Amino acid sequence: MQPTLAHERRTTVDEIFDHLYGEISSLRLRPGDRISEAEIAAQFGVSRQPVRDAFTRLANLDLLLIRPQRATEVKRFSSREIEKSRFVRAAxxxxxxxxxxxxxxxxxxxxxxxxxxxxRKVIADGDFSAFGTLDYAFHKTLCDIAGVDFAFEVISSEKAKVDRLCTLGLSKEDRMPQLLEDHEVIAAAISAGDEEAAVKAGMLHLSRLDSTIEAISKSNANYFDPEDR
Structure with missing residues (x-):
């Protein structure tokens, strides 16, 4: 896609991508659900090409499974890909x-x-989706303070691959207060200049998803790749 100037309108591909990303990450479209290129094109009143381009972007984030001559579907979770994502993000x-x-x-x-x-405000309001957005903002702020804003591109890409699991964890287990507490400990260690305490708190924060993954793999085995089962 060609770069656009800040004042130019967002492209149709951007709009379709954002819509589908929201549907998938919020689990309105669930793992294994089929998605029709023709139906999305009709919904947006466009040709199939921008839909195809949006599908490709989503596939690159491991959110869609595109197979020639077969229906495109929302990608199921892969234990191997989750492990890979966690390894990269932790490093x-x-x-x-x-x-x-x-x-x-x-x-x-x-x-x-x-x-x-x-x-703290969105937790008081019970706003799951807003907390997810603020979680990204917190990690971006850490990258900015570290002087490596480019690192957030890697972190956000890896986070996107497991966001659906985070959504399930937050909505079913109401773990936002625990995640906030993790952020508070991380922020305190950073502010105090304690590198080891910051890393220790950060790695604990990443591990919070382990129990959620285990619980979902048992209660919703169909959300995971058949090879994992």
Whole structure:
């Protein structure tokens, strides 16, 4: 896709991608659901090409399974891909946390506290989707403080691959307060310049999804790739 100027309108591909990404990540479209290129094209009143391009972008995020001459479907979870994603994210985030702890100043500490204030508010409101957005913002702030804003591209890409599991975990187990507490511990360690404490808290934070994965694999085995079962 060609780069566009800031004042130009978003493309049809962007609009279709965002719509489908929202449907998939919110689980309105569930793992294994079939999705029709023709139906989406009709819904948006466009040709199939922009739909095809949006499908390709979603497939690159491991959210769609596109098979020639067969129906496209929302991709099921893969235990191997989850493990791979977690490995990559842990390696990147550990370095981000170390750098952030070394470089954090009063302004950085204030930005982290502002993130926490917003998170506390949405928890009080029980707003699951808003917390997910603020979770991304918190990790982006850590990357900014660490001076490696590009690292957030990797982190957000890996997070996107397991966001649906996070949605299930948050909505079914109401774990937002626990995740907020993790963020508070991470922010405190960063603000204090304690690299090891920051990394330890960050790795614990990443491990919170383990019990959710195990529970969902038992209660909704059909959400996982048949090869995992």
């Amino acid at each position: 990147v985030e550990a370095e981000v946390l170390r750098r952030a702890a070394r470089l954090c100043d009063a302004d950085g500490a204030g930005r982290l506290e502002s993130c926490l204030v917003e998170q």
